[in-house]
Amino acid sequence: MTNGHYICIVKRKIHREDILKAGLELMFHQGYNATGIKEITDSISIPKGSFYNHFESKEEFALELVKAYCNNGAKMYEARFLAPSVPPLKRFEGFFDTLIENYAEKMDYKLGCVMSNFSAEMSDVNENFRVLLDEEFNRCQSIMAQCLKEAQEDGSLDKDADANKLAGFILNGWHGALVRMKSTGNATPLETFRDLTMNKILA
């Protein structure tokens, strides 16, 4: 209390997670190079310096952001592709249908996936991103492959197929459909991918 007035200082605590969330939103939409640290801190109305209390550099920050995104993605893959209550090949159909609906309703056929966006933009020029993305793509592929092996065990998929190779083909093709979707601006690439994968590859 000074001169009969209360001086009230509210110091907002900036959480590491808030900066990561704001950065993800911007970098997912615009990419790594188009997004500046100041733009990120401005978007949540904090001084640029606060960023450096939590992260050493934009690169360290974005690697953590991609890692967190991929961890969430892997959890979703596990929930979808290792769901024991759904027949293995039906899990693929459920995955495609749910994601197509999400892109239609929530994302206006934009964004795609952080993994393919960053692979296209960053893997050639930054070995740290390349190695991280390689590991994370492999993690997704291995979850899909596990589901395909279950399909081989229950007889719904040809036992002679190479489950890991098949999973790679599907994972990469799905990402190709996402990259194309960003140019078509509609569901066609995703729907075509779902239909031919279910009817030709997993039939």
Place this chain on the structure above:
Amino acid sequence: MTNGHYICIVKRKIHREDILKAGLELMFHQGYNATGIKEITDSISIPKGSFYNHFESKEEFALELVKAYCNNGAKMYEARFLAPSVPPLKRFEGFFDTLIENYAEKMDYKLGCVMSNFSAEMSDVNENFRVLLDEEFNRCQSIMAQCLKEAQEDGSLDKDADANKLAGFILNGWHGALVRMKSTGNATPLETFRDLTMNKILA
């Protein structure tokens, strides 16, 4: 001749094509946003101002660069997929084999394709790039579809298949394999794509 000495002024003529070529090299590797105009002009030792004698803006420049790249690509697609001396489905095999060899020998499994790289980086944020890439992807898809229709006519491909849809699936899947290759740093995604496309999709 002045004071017995010849003054020799060599004014190098800067061609529009030289700037485009230098820009393609940098933007193909680093992407649009990571590449500055000064970096492009520095790489061919010309003043930054020369750029603006030929192009109004970085955007106009990059749109022309992508268009030129795609025109070359379309010519290659036509030469490969509309080659009357090769059976239609064999043309796909030839296309995959040649490109896989190129990526191994000349590109160290980097770069990928300007079309998918720019689609991933630019289509969400710049409508001019999105529209151009959409048209160019459609152009490639339609050339592939024409080849598939020939295969249907000569009986090597199921007549009931939707050739345009099939072409979209193959084109997008190939781009997905290229994007994944940038992270694996090897030929696996391309080889997997070729093998499963030839044996499952086009069998």
